[in-house]
Amino acid sequence: MTEKKSFALDAWSARQLAAVEQALMRWVAPPEPRPAPAGLGDAMRYAVLDGGKRLRPLLVMAACEAVDGSPKAALRVACAVELIHAYSLVHDDMPCMDNDVLRRGKPTVHVKFGEAQALLAGDALQALAFELLTPEDGSVDVATQAALCRMLAQAAGYQGMAGGQAIDLASVGKALSSEQLHAMHRLKTGALLQASVMMGAACGTASAAAQSALRDYGAAVGLAFQVVDDILDVTADSATLGKTAGKDAAQDKPTFVSLMGLSASRNYAQELLSQAHHSLKASELQRVEALSALADMLVNRPA
Amino acid sequence: MTEKKSFALDAWSARQLAAVEQALMRWVAPPEPRPAPAGLGDAMRYAVLDGGKRLRPLLVMAACEAVDGSPKAALRVACAVELIHAYSLVHDDMPCMDNDVLRRGKPTVHVKFGEAQALLAGDALQALAFELLTPEDGSVDVATQAALCRMLAQAAGYQGMAGGQAIDLASVGKALSSEQLHAMHRLKTGALLQASVMMGAACGTASAAAQSALRDYGAAVGLAFQVVDDILDVTADSATLGKTAGKDAAQDKPTFVSLMGLSASRNYAQELLSQAHHSLKASELQRVEALSALADMLVNRPA
Numbered sequence: 120m121t122e123k124k125s126f127a128l129d130a131w132s133a134r135q136l137a138a139v140e141q142a143l144m145r146w147v148a149p150p151e152p153r154p155a156p157a158g159l160g161d162a163m164r165y166a167v168l169d170g171g172k173r174l175r176p177l178l179v180m181a182a183c184e185a186v187d188g189s190p191k192a193a194l195r196v197a198c199a200v201e202l203i204h205a206y207s208l209v210h211d212d213m214p215c216m217d218n219d220v221l222r223r224g225k226p227t228v229h230v231k232f233g234e235a236q237a238l239l240a241g242d243a244l245q246a247l248a249f250e251l252l253t254p255e256d257g258s259v260d261v262a263t264q265a266a267l268c269r270m271l272a273q274a275a276g277y278q279g280m281a282g283g284q285a286i287d288l289a290s291v292g293k294a295l296s297s298e299q300l301h302a303m304h305r306l307k308t309g310a311l312l313q314a315s316v317m318m319g320a321a322c323g324t325a326s327a328a329a330q331s332a333l334r335d336y337g338a339a340v341g342l343a344f345q346v347v348d349d350i351l352d353v354t355a356d357s358a359t360l361g362k363t364a365g366k367d368a369a370q371d372k373p374t375f376v377s378l379m380g381l382s383a384s385r386n387y388a389q390e391l392l393s394q395a396h397h398s399l400k401a402s403e404l405q406r407v408e409a410l411s412a413l414a415d416m417l418v419n420r421p422a
Numbered sequence: 423m424t425e426k427k428s429f430a431l432d433a434w435s436a437r438q439l440a441a442v443e444q445a446l447m448r449w450v451a452p453p454e455p456r457p458a459p460a461g462l463g464d465a466m467r468y469a470v471l472d473g474g475k476r477l478r479p480l481l482v483m484a485a486c487e488a489v490d491g492s493p494k495a496a497l498r499v500a501c502a503v504e505l506i507h508a509y510s511l512v513h514d515d516m517p518c519m520d521n522d523v524l525r526r527g528k529p530t531v532h533v534k535f536g537e538a539q540a541l542l543a544g545d546a547l548q549a550l551a552f553e554l555l556t557p558e559d560g561s562v563d564v565a566t567q568a569a570l571c572r573m574l575a576q577a578a579g580y581q582g583m584a585g586g587q588a589i590d591l592a593s594v595g596k597a598l599s600s601e602q603l604h605a606m607h608r609l610k611t612g613a614l615l616q617a618s619v620m621m622g623a624a625c626g627t628a629s630a631a632a633q634s635a636l637r638d639y640g641a642a643v644g645l646a647f648q649v650v651d652d653i654l655d656v657t658a659d660s661a662t663l664g665k666t667a668g669k670d671a672a673q674d675k676p677t678f679v680s681l682m683g684l685s686a687s688r689n690y691a692q693e694l695l696s697q698a699h700h701s702l703k704a705s706e707l708q709r710v711e712a713l714s715a716l717a718d719m720l721v722n723r724p725a
Contacts, residue, residue, distance in 0.1 A: 148580050155580040156609065159588035163580060210545060215516075215537035234518035235591050238541070239584050242513060242548065246579030249552050253572035264568035269556035276549030277451050277458040277466060281542050285462035288538050306459065 128412035135180040136173055139197050143167055146198055146251055148243070155243075162232040162240035163247070167205045170223035174344070174417060175200040175312060179319035181409035182333060185402070188323025192259040196267060196318045199248040203275050203311060206244035209237050211284065217370075245275070259322075266321050274314030283307025287372070295373040301342070308348075309341030316340070316410075325404070332402035336395050336410065343391035343418050349374035350384050355422045392418040431715035438483040439476055442500050446470055449501055449554055451546070458546070465535040465543035466550070470508045473526035477720060478503040478615060481643070482622035484712035485636060488705070491626025495562040499570060499621045502551040506578050506614060509547035512540050514587065522669070548578070562625075569624055577617030586610025590675070598676040607648040608641070615647060616640030619713075628707070635705035639698050639713065646694035646721050652677035653687050658725045695721045 147167050148160030155163065176197035183193035212219040212227040213234060220230050229237035252259070252267045259267075273279055283306030290303065316337035320330060352367045353376055367374045375384045395414040399407045450470050451463030458466065479500035486496035515522040515530040516537060523533050532540035555562070555570045562570075576582055586609030593606065619640035623633060655670045656679055670677045678687045698717040702710045 153581065155588070156585040156605075157588040157592035159580055159585055206545075210541055213518075213541065215541060236588065238513055238516065238518060239588050239591070242509075242544070242578075243580040243584035245545065245548050246575045246582075246584065248575075249571050250575035250579060253568050253575065255572070261568040262564040264571070265556050265564040268552050268567070268571045269558070272549045272551075272553035272556065275545075276553060277462055277546040278456065279549075281546035281549065282459040282462055285458070285460040285539065285542050288542070289460035302459075 126408040126412050128409070128416055131409055131412070132177055135177055135197075138194055139173060139176045139180075139201070140168075142194050142198050143201065147202070147247065158232070158236065159239060159243060162228055162236045163244055165231060166209045166228050166240055166244060167202060170225065171201070171205070173201060174413075175204055175315040177413055178312065178315040178337075178340070178410070179322075181413055182316045182319025183322040184409055185333070185404045185407050186320050186323035186325045186329070187406065188320070189259070190322075192263060192267075192322040193319055195251045195254065195259060196315075196322060199251045199267075199271060200311060200315045200318065202244045202248040202251070203271065203280070206241040206248075207275075207280055207284070207311075209241040209244070213237060216284075216288070248275075263321060267318055270314050270318050270321065274310040279306055279310035279314075280308075283310065290373055292371045293373065295378070297378060300373055300375065300378055304342060304345040305338070308345050309338060312341035312344060313337030325402075329402045329404050332398045333404075336398035336402070336414070339391045339395040339398060340414050340417065343388050343395065343414070346375045346384055346388045346391065347418055347420065349376045350381065350388065351420075351422055352376070353381065388418050429711040429715050431712070431719055434712055434715070435480055438480055438500075441497055442476060442479045442483075442504070443471075445497050445501050446504065450505070450550065461535070461539065462542060462546060465531055465539045466547055468534060469512045469531050469543055469547065470505060473528065474504070474508070476504060477647070477716075478507055478618040480716055481615065481618040481640075481713070482625075484710075484716055485619045485622025486625040487712055488636070488707045488710050489623050489626035489628045489632070490709065491623070492562070493625075495566060495570075495625040496622055498554045498557065498562060499618075499625060502554045502570075502574060503614060503618045503621065505547045505551040505554070506574065506583070509544040509551075510578075510583055510587070510614075512544040512547070516540060519587075519591070520669075520673075551578075566624060570621055573617050573621050573624065577613040582609055582613035582617075583611075586613065593676055595674045596676065598681070600681060603676055603678065603681055604645070607645060611648050611651075612641060612644030615644035619643070628705075632705045632707050635701045636707075639701035639705070639717070642694045642698040642701060643717050643720065646691050646698065646717070649678045649687055649691045649694065650721055650723065652679045653684065653691065654723075654725055655679070656684065691721050 148155040148163040154160055179197040179200060180193055208222060209228045211217050212222055213229050220227055228240060248271060249268055253264050283303055286303040287307055316333050320333050392414055396411060399411055451458040451466040457463055482500040482503060483496055511525060512531045514520050515525055516532050523530055531543060551574060552571055556567050586606055589606040590610055619636050623636050695717055699714060702714055
């Protein structure tokens with residue numbers, strides 16, 4: 120089903136990520152000229168820098184490219200969505216939530232810096248995301264700034280990521296229907312992944328039809344990501360994942376694999392990938408190679 | 423030192439607060455038409471509704487009035503700053519932070535809903551604050567939306583409230599210099615109080631000189647608030663405060679009272695009040711009665 124095999128995703132990603140990593144280093148609580156107080160900056164940077172697949176930033180940059188948008192604006196958006204993702208991991212790993220000690224192969228933030236500092240670092244990262252979206256340097260026009268803040272707030276909040284985590288929390292040890300499992304993931308991971316696509320697209324202009332198609336692409340990719348995550352939780356080991364494998368089953372969390380089995384989950388992921396490609400075609404946008412290749416990559420990723 | 427004694431603050435406040443409470447009920451995770459998932463909305467509303475002095479919303483409305491700004495925009499700003507304040511209390515009360523069980527005379531959010539839900543409710547409230555600032559209904563122009571998001575993000579983040587809390591955390595059991603204590607409170611409570619004034623003023627237009635004077639007013643009021651808070655912690659009882667009294671001393675936290683003594687702290691509060699009044703005069707704005715009366719009220723409040 121993959122299209123445009125000739126597109127070199129690795130080289131494209133490396134180029135984007137070089138810019139993203141550099142921007143994150145510059146923007147996340149820089150030690151100069153005014154350091155964050157009392158070690159807070161260390162915890163914030165530890166949570167964000169030098170780790171993660173940066174899938175959300177890549178989706179932002181790819182969507183911006185698809186609409187020929189402003190790369191300067193997209194770079195801020197890419198960092199902002201990554202900060203929201205990073206803060207959610209910090210809070211999610213805390214003892215009162217998932218109580219995880221390993222993340223990206225390193226001790227989690229609360230293990231390294233203490234729970235209170237982890238709580239504050241997460242809070243500060245969320246605020247910083249909105250600060251990045253509202254520069255005073257004229258690099259992003261104010262109407263776009265406002266739209267981006269709105270999209271990010273909705274994707275992160277009670278009708279988005281935080282809401283999905285609340286469902287997740289309430290569903291441990293419970294049998295969820297397919298509909299309930301979908302609803303949970305649509306919010307928990309899907310909302311921010313979809314927002315990454317839509318916010319990247321908001322860095323340029325797209326027809327209503329193209330926007331609608333990109334929204335469908337984002338929904339398919341967001342769901343596929345979670346299905347594959349559930350598959351990898353049972354098929355990969357901790358070293359490959361960089362986090363504790365088999366945790367979902369150990370915690371008796373409902374997953375796509377526990378609901379539909381491994382084989383059907385794999386088929387479902389491929390079906391969602393087809394939907395994503397179909398949506399890209401329906402968008403009638405020309406430069407969708409990166410979006411297309413990212414969808415392939417995330418469904419077929421080894422870990 | 424109080425001016426314009428004839429201004430009826432109680433009636434003015436009651437009018438503003440009626441609007442603010444109604445707006446909060448409408449905007450904080452409304453049960454209709456689409457409830458927040460898995461009880462998250464209940465925790466969010468519990469954290470925000472029916473409690474608190476709403477000092478920050480009153481400062482917003484008063485500053486907006488001073489610059490003859492848009493009351494519609496100010497109402498959103500008033501709710502947004504209150505949501506940031508409320509989320510900070512929820513997280514601050516958690517066991518890994520202050521471990522407080524009583525707030526506004528009621529069990530704290532984590533006592534009532536569990537730690538995980540409290541963590542998520544705080545996170546979702548922060549996101550919601552930015553959502554409130556970015557309506558699509560045309561009630562706030564986009565340039566103002568962008569500026570408001572920027573101001574709120576800076577006031578809430580690592581160079582604002584979260585940074586101040588990190589200093590607070592690191593300072594338990596330590597002797598702080600007067601300078602360090604000021605730096606902590608300028609961030610921890612001062613940043614959001616000052617932002618309330620400046621964001622209220624951003625709902626209209628003010629000269630650079632007036633803005634600068636309002637900034638000074640906000641700084642003086644923000645600091646005075648904390649000095650009075652420290653005084654009340656040793657002079658009022660828990661029932662009056664609606665929270666555990668004497669906690670600072672019990673936790674060996676540095677306060678203005680522990681640093682300079684009770685009598686000098688009282689004098690300092692009055693001095694800051696004079697500075698606030700002086701700044702209002704320097705602003706050359708006409709309708710500053712509410713800002714003036716609020717400064718009086720918060721310095722001379724019984725609890």
